[in-house]
Amino acid sequence: MTQRTVAPLIETQALGKRFANHVAVDAIDLRVEPGATYGFLGPNGAGKTTTLRMLLGLTRPSSGHIRVFGQDLTTQRALILRRIGALIEMPSLYPHLNGYDNLRVTQILLDLPRTRIDAVLEIVDLRGDARRATREYSLGMKQRLGLAHALLAQPELLILDEPTNGLDPAGIVAMRELIRELPKRMPLTVLLSSHMLGEVEQIASHVGVIREGRLLFQGDIGELQRRFAPELRIDCSERERAGTVLATLGFTVRDDGASLHVPLETSLSPATLNRALVLAGIDVHALHPVRADLICTP
Numbered sequence: 255m256t257q258r259t260v261a262p263l264i265e266t267q268a269l270g271k272r273f274a275n276h277v278a279v280d281a282i283d284l285r286v287e288p289g290a291t292y293g294f295l296g297p298n299g300a301g302k303t304t305t306l307r308m309l310l311g312l313t314r315p316s317s318g319h320i321r322v323f324g325q326d327l328t329t330q331r332a333l334i335l336r337r338i339g340a341l342i343e344m345p346s347l348y349p350h351l352n353g354y355d356n357l358r359v360t361q362i363l364l365d366l367p368r369t370r371i372d373a374v375l376e377i378v379d380l381r382g383d384a385r386r387a388t389r390e391y392s393l394g395m396k397q398r399l400g401l402a403h404a405l406l407a408q409p410e411l412l413i414l415d416e417p418t419n420g421l422d423p424a425g426i427v428a429m430r431e432l433i434r435e436l437p438k439r440m441p442l443t444v445l446l447s448s449h450m451l452g453e454v455e456q457i458a459s460h461v462g463v464i465r466e467g468r469l470l471f472q473g474d475i476g477e478l479q480r481r482f483a484p485e486l487r488i489d490c491s492e493r494e495r496a497g498t499v500l501a502t503l504g505f506t507v508r509d510d511g512a513s514l515h516v517p518l519e520t521s522l523s524p525a526t527l528n529r530a531l532v533l534a535g536i537d538v539h540a541l542h543p544v545r546a547d548l549i550c551t552p
Contacts, residue, residue: 269318293458339409345400394425
C-alpha cells in the first residue's frame with residue numbers, strides 16, 4: 255500500500271527579498287505542515303516580518319516562489335487570503351468605537367454572520383470588555399482584539415508577527431496560553447514569529463530559526479531542544495587532561511579551544527565534576543551553565 259504524503263500548507267522555494275544593497279531574506283525554503291504551530295524564531299532584523307509580509311502578498315519577493323494551500327500566491331492571491339487571518343505589527347482599531355463595534359465593522363465588510371463576533375470575543379476572553387471604548391484598552395487587550403479580528407472569518411491559517419511584543423509579563427502569559435489553545439478549539443495552522451526562544455518552546459510544535467535572512471534550522475521542537483541542549487562550560491587549567499578525567503566519569507566533553515563543555519542534563523552533578531577535577535590537581539576557575547546560542551550559531 256502506497257503511503258499518502260501530505261502537502262505542506264506553506265512552502266517557499268529560494269524565497270528572497272532585497273532592498274537596494276541589503277539582503278533582508280536570503281533564499282529560504284520554508285515548510286509549514288497542516289495543523290502545526292510553527293515558531294519563526296530570530297533576533298530583531300533577521301528577516302521575520304519581511305518573510306511574513308511576503309507570505310501575505312504585502313511585499314513582493316525579489317526571487318523565489320511561494321505556495322500556500324498548494325496554490326501559487328502570485329496567481330491565486332485573492333483566493334488564498336480569504337483563508338488566512340493575520341496580525342502583523344499593532345492592530346488597526348477605531349479608538350472611539352468599543353470592542354464589539356470594531357469587530358462589527360469587519361463582520362459587515364466580510365459579510366459574516368453576526369454570531370461570529372460573540373464567538374471570537376469568547377475565544378480571546380473579551381466579552382466582559384466588549385462595550386468599552388478601545389482607547390481605554392490596555393496593550394494586551396488591544397492585541398487580543400486584533401487576534402479576534404484575525405479569527406473572525408474562521409481562517410485555516412493564522413499568521414502572527416511578534417504577538418507578545420511590548421506586553422507586560424501577565425499579558426505575555428495570557429497571550430501565550432491563548433495561542434497554545436487555539437488549535438485545540440478549531441482546525442487551524444499557526445505561524446508566529448518571535449525573538450524569544452523560551453516563548454516559542456512553550457507554544458510551538460515546529461520551529462524555523464532565521465538569522466541575517468538565512469534559515470539556519472527547521473524541524474520539530476524536540477529536535478531543536480536536542481540540538482541546542484543546555485551545557486556546563488568549564489574554565490580550568492590543563493584542558494586536555496581535564497577532558498580525559500571527565501570522559502572517564504562518563505561525561506561527553508566538547509573543547510572549543512578556550513573552555514570545556516559538557517551536557518548539563520546528566521546524572522553526574524556539577525559538584526561531582528568539580529570535585530573530580532580538583533582531586534586530579536586541576537584548577538577549576540569557573541563553572542557556567544550556558545545554552546547553545548541557536549540565533550548566533552552558524
